[in-house]
Amino acid sequence: MHLRKRVLVTGGAGFLGSFLCERLLEEECDVVCVDNFYTGTKRNIIHLLDNPYFELIRHDITFPLYLEVDEIYYLACPASPIHYQNDPVQTTKVNVHGSINMLGLAKRLKARILQASTSEVYGDPSIHPQTESYWGNVNCIGIRSCYDEGKRCAETLFFDYYRQHKLNIRVVRIFNTYGPRMHPNDGRVVSNFIIQALNNRDITVFGDGSQSRSFCYVDDMIDGMIRMMNGPDDFTGPVNIGNPNEFSILELAEKVIAKTGSSSKIVYHPLPEDDPLQRQPNIDLAKKQLGWEPKTQLEEGLRQTVEYFKKNF
Numbered sequence: 001m002h003l004r005k006r007v008l009v010t011g012g013a014g015f016l017g018s019f020l021c022e023r024l025l026e027e028e029c030d031v032v033c034v035d036n037f038y039t040g041t042k043r044n045i046i047h048l049l050d051n052p053y054f055e056l057i058r059h060d061i062t063f064p065l066y067l068e069v070d071e072i073y074y075l076a077c078p079a080s081p082i083h084y085q086n087d088p089v090q091t092t093k094v095n096v097h098g099s100i101n102m103l104g105l106a107k108r109l110k111a112r113i114l115q116a117s118t119s120e121v122y123g124d125p126s127i128h129p130q131t132e133s134y135w136g137n138v139n140c141i142g143i144r145s146c147y148d149e150g151k152r153c154a155e156t157l158f159f160d161y162y163r164q165h166k167l168n169i170r171v172v173r174i175f176n177t178y179g180p181r182m183h184p185n186d187g188r189v190v191s192n193f194i195i196q197a198l199n200n201r202d203i204t205v206f207g208d209g210s211q212s213r214s215f216c217y218v219d220d221m222i223d224g225m226i227r228m229m230n231g232p233d234d235f236t237g238p239v240n241i242g243n244p245n246e247f248s249i250l251e252l253a254e255k256v257i258a259k260t261g262s263s264s265k266i267v268y269h270p271l272p273e274d275d276p277l278q279r280q281p282n283i284d285l286a287k288k289q290l291g292w293e294p295k296t297q298l299e300e301g302l303r304q305t306v307e308y309f310k311k312n313f
């Protein structure tokens with residue numbers, strides 16, 4: 001008899017989590033999605049609810065969780081600045097209390113556990129592109145700190161459970177990812193610009209738009225995360241997963257206007273506090289250890305994302 005791997009996805013009703021649940025079901029896993037719907041929505045997973053191998057549990061992972069699984073993907077955490085700054089203390093709690101609970105669960109079960117970390121651990125980086133060996137440049141008392149320091153502390157906890165309790169951990173550092181099912185009101189740049197453009201509203205560029213980001217399409221990201229979970233036994237990471245093609249925010253605004261045929265104008269707003277100037281992953285390690293690199297470039301990814309927002313909003 002074929003025994004399905006039982007996989008827990010925390011934050012499974014979110015943007016990345018919902019695609020991950022979908023992929024794991026395609027790979028014949030038995031998927032448990034845990035989410036408290038803080039930023040996620042049932043709409044993201046409604047098409048999975050009829051699948052007998054998909055189970056949804058409403059739960060806040062800052063509280064203990066007892067269930068039986070073989071693998072844990074730990075994605076639960078608000079990800080956009082608007083959302084994680086809405087209740088910054090909760091953001092730190094998700095990353096610290098949440099990590100302790102999920103690591104405690106993994107320890108009891110001897111389950112493999114993957115942490116969805118972030119390029120934010122590099123802060124406003126002084127080296128470019130960023131490699132995993134760079135320790136980062138993070139303000140510990142700013143408005144982004146609840147997220148940045150929260151994720152850094154989560155990495156610390158992962159590596160201490162690894163050293164102290166011999167846990168089988170995996171840490172991926174996710175760089176800006178975009179695609180269908182991004183939350184329409186979370187203010188992230190790709191979804192914001194697309195919604196503004198589709199409604200012919202002003203496109204709000206913060207600062208002069210010269211700050212850069214490197215945008216990874218969601219399918220590539222999910223592929224990288226699954227490869228990391230199934231990667232070599234001794235490879236804990238951290239490993240950067242992202243698309244190294246770097247664009248200025250102004251270039252992105254222009255591309256979105258072109259893609260949507262919008263009559264929107266670009267307007268300039270002040271740059272938010274501690275907004276990193278540049279971000280680009282060095283992905284040599286992911287290429288070497290996981291044989292992974294992104295396949296979908298911005299033009300194609302934007303096309304699919306625009307289609308989604310056209311249909312749904």
Ligand code: NAD
Binds near residue numbers: 011039041074094098
């Ligand atoms: P998202 O906000 O769409 O998803 C997060 C999910 O976690 C939501 O469904 C939310 O309801 C759930 N959640 C939040 N707090 C919870 C709690 N206490 N208990 C249970 N569930 C909780 O964000 P996303 O873009 O899908 O990000 C997923 C993960 O990837 C996050 O950990 C994020 O930090 C990380 N990440 C994402 C990006 C990106 O560009 N999308 C970049 C770097 C890191």
Ligand code: UDP
Binds near residue numbers: 064066101104106
């Ligand atoms: N925990 C959990 N589910 C489990 C096992 C543990 O939620 O199946 C939580 C538990 O609440 C504990 C935390 O994980 O507070 C850390 O567990 P660990 O065993 O590392 O620490 P201890 O219980 O010894 O404090």
Ligand code: UDP
Binds near residue numbers: 204276
């Ligand atoms: N940004 C912008 N206009 C917007 C939303 C964001 O110019 O309407 C900028 C923001 O200042 C940042 C970049 O786009 O420099 C990426 O922002 P996002 O919130 O998507 O991600 P993060 O800052 O966490 O990388």
